[in-house]
Amino acid sequence: MMNNSGASNGDSNVYEKQVEGHDHCENGDGSDNGVTLGIDGGTTSTVCVCIPFFPSSKTLPNPLPILGRAVSGCSNHNSVGETAARDTLEEVMAEALSKSGSDWSAVRAVCLGVSGVNHPTDQERILNWLREIFPGHVKLYVQNDAVAALSSGTMGKLHGCVLIAGTGCISYGFAEDGREARASGAGPVLGDWGSGYGIAAKALTAVIRAHDGRGPRTMLTNKILKALGLSSPDELIGWTYADPSWARIAALVPEVVSCAEACDQVATKILVDAVQDLALSVKAVVQRLGLCGEDGNGSFPVVMVGGVLEANRSWDIGKEVMKYVQDLFPGARPIRPQVEPAVGAALLAWNFLVKESTEKCHS
Amino acid sequence: MMNNSGASNGDSNVYEKQVEGHDHCENGDGSDNGVTLGIDGGTTSTVCVCIPFFPSSKTLPNPLPILGRAVSGCSNHNSVGETAARDTLEEVMAEALSKSGSDWSAVRAVCLGVSGVNHPTDQERILNWLREIFPGHVKLYVQNDAVAALSSGTMGKLHGCVLIAGTGCISYGFAEDGREARASGAGPVLGDWGSGYGIAAKALTAVIRAHDGRGPRTMLTNKILKALGLSSPDELIGWTYADPSWARIAALVPEVVSCAEACDQVATKILVDAVQDLALSVKAVVQRLGLCGEDGNGSFPVVMVGGVLEANRSWDIGKEVMKYVQDLFPGARPIRPQVEPAVGAALLAWNFLVKESTEKCHS
Known part of the structure; x- marks a missing residue:
């Protein structure tokens, strides 16, 4: 619904370069603690990035290290149906993990910004797909893809x-x-x-x-x-x-x-x-x-x-x-x-974790 | 594209009644000479009527006898694809013929007014479908469904x-x-x-x-x-x-x-x-x-x-x-x-035949 392919200006190449700048040998800054997946699911394509998992107490490194990035087709369930949307998501996450030299067991948090999330029932349905893939301790967040895009401009702040x-x-x-x-x-x-x-x-x-x-x-x-x-x-x-x-x-x-x-x-x-x-x-x-x-x-x-x-x-x-x-x-x-919406989604996960731990401290 | 189902006013019932008024026992006025099929192929439904074949020299009886009428789904090849459109047309013609107590061999002329005919290549494609069904002596006409609708108001005159x-x-x-x-x-x-x-x-x-x-x-x-x-x-x-x-x-x-x-x-x-x-x-x-x-x-x-x-x-x-x-x-x-577009299509076939025979006389 809101992908940026309408009048493309070659952004994907820019983002590819950001990945190249942070290849596997630089992972020392957090990936030992696991990884976070950020996904931008639009109408034309779905992008998944894998970044190190940052504990909520830590400030973010700048620039942010991108461990892996994968691109797949449409994951808007309104456009392609539930099964195809779900398969696309699973596929793009698997590829981003593999490119990061990581696997499903390393995932600590996932944030999905996906077009077609217009109602709490849409959110719940997609959370259910993710819950079948990931064990209970993994933090899962589903948002309209616009929220991930906002976060890509504000570096995680809503x-x-x-x-x-x-x-x-x-x-x-x-x-x-x-x-x-x-x-x-x-x-x-x-x-x-x-x-x-x-x-x-x-x-x-x-x-x-x-x-x-x-x-x-x-x-x-x-x-x-x-x-x-x-x-x-x-x-x-x-x-x-x-x-x-x-x-x-x-x-x-x-x-x-x-x-x-x-x-x-x-x-x-x-x-x-x-x-x-x-x-x-x-x-x-x-x-x-x-x-x-x-x-x-x-x-x-x-x-x-x-x-x-x-x-x-x-x-x-x-x-x-x-x-x-x-x-x-x-x-x-x-x-x-300066970062793409999929990175915005990953930053969102970090932001939510910070908020949850702050709320826990105050309760 | 231009079917009248948008805000239905129950027209189909009106037309059904016209058929009931002319059942098989009244066929004496021309069906011995064969039949003409008129088809209105819209986006929502396809209607086929079977009327007696009137030689081009004859004036039309008023009211026009409808021997049979059948309704089927969409036959716009743009909407449902070529195979489905073609199957729908064949099916609706077979049903109208059967309801008329007639069969394929009695058909002397067919006029198809179908939505999605926007270009001579569309016309040619549909004519080819019809040519595979009917022997060479059967007169075949394909028009945009708007032409059949015009004819339904002018009783065949373009x-x-x-x-x-x-x-x-x-x-x-x-x-x-x-x-x-x-x-x-x-x-x-x-x-x-x-x-x-x-x-x-x-x-x-x-x-x-x-x-x-x-x-x-x-x-x-x-x-x-x-x-x-x-x-x-x-x-x-x-x-x-x-x-x-x-x-x-x-x-x-x-x-x-x-x-x-x-x-x-x-x-x-x-x-x-x-x-x-x-x-x-x-x-x-x-x-x-x-x-x-x-x-x-x-x-x-x-x-x-x-x-x-x-x-x-x-x-x-x-x-x-x-x-x-x-x-x-x-x-x-x-x-x-006062008649439906499918009847307009049948009248169009009659009008074309009159024109062709007039042109023959003058040539």
Whole structure:
């Protein structure tokens, strides 16, 4: 729902390099005490990282050592069904452990940030899968993948708002007192118009409307037909039916951005509307949680994640969203995470452990 | 794509009664010369009727005798795949023939109006399926199902514009000189917002937006949750993922109409926008074909088909669309077909045969 493959900017390579920098010989800093698995389960792919288990009393080393990293397919049970989602998760964890030179018995904590967790029953179901795999002493946490993405920007702290816009989009936030809120992230049927899928679907619609006489002519027609190797807008109908995958549609976002950069009015309007939709999602979360304080000027982080926000083009969707948000909330501090969401998930596990041990001390 | 199950008004019962009125003992008026099959293949169901074969020289009897009628599932190859679509067609034809007390050898002409025919290659593929079933002398015609729907309003004559709004929507038209044009009918990804699916998807989106703080409160929330037996808008996400069928979404149109009738502003705006979208589809076709003549006042039929247009409620979408169209084109004459689209398809076969024999006479 919220993976960042919509308009990929090659992030996975960046993260691969982070792994290479910390290979097995550097494991002395904690892996003897076992490992923590952090998983980012999106609609397009699932990433698992293995980091050393840090006792809750310890501060985190910087940079964080990544012992192993594995990538697999979709683990959103809404998209691929329960059995396939579960198999994907087990597979990707096994591979990350194997790459770390570790095994299941070393695992002390697991945190899964997975798309499709919209309700406590979703959480409970996935916890049950994990409980069948791991013995009772292993700490298990399941969160919406947006929570792991937030944590990737705040290095484990659950405070502020994250905005993800990749194939899907969602805004998710936490107040200091633990209250949480979300907006969007409901999928294409339920109108996630700021997502990569939403932007590209509107562009395809504009091509059809120009073709059948309902809408103005637009550069999007030639640009998109060329990108897809089609000769007429009529063929778009068969093309969309042939494969209903959202990522395939969302992959057209760069074409829309190119047309907007060339001042095509239809493409520009699509992007401006997407910016407003994304900013509105952040606004809804910030207001419900009161993140901006009573005077509206309070400081809070806004973590920006996903290909749509990271495109780094001259028409920069992420920058425009942040401008809009800071107009509303001057204290909003944009954060571009330096680690990937799977590492955010692993940091989340550490954060939860710290919290639990603090609560134990006070009880 | 354009079946009329969106907001069903029990039409199938009406058509069943027409069949009952013409049972086997009345077949004297032409079935000795063989039969014609007319098929309406929509996204939700496929209907086949068997009528007597009328030589092209004869005028049609009124009312038209229906010898047999059969209903089956979806035959849109885009939705269910080629094999299933083909099997459905063969099955529904066999059943209609059997109910007529007839068999394959009696078939003289077949006309298939099927959704998903958007390109000559689609037409050719389906013609190939039919050619494998029928011997060479049988006349075979394949059209977009909108063409059969138009014919159901004009009793076989290909002139004017048809607007279908059921689960999907499309506008399709023919000029007297045979030129044709269409608008919409591209499916949900490509923005058929006037369709039953489009209306209901916007209503579901409005419920999510109200829930997460991005949109105004609306009566749609309670109305739709009650209709679906859900307790919170959060559960809508799982509900939409659980079954991606468009008809299931489109079935919520009556709830939207009820809320608009109770003056809910959000529901009213959704319906007003749908009316504009549908009218714009008609406008695009009329203008491209010049159906309204040079002065814009020329007379032409507008055939209105599908549950969204036939709902017959105090908030009447079909009536509003026609008002809008007649404001633009005073000569637009609304027609509510008295026969179903499958009969329209059968009449189309007759019309094509008349044309071919006329052309033969002149050549």
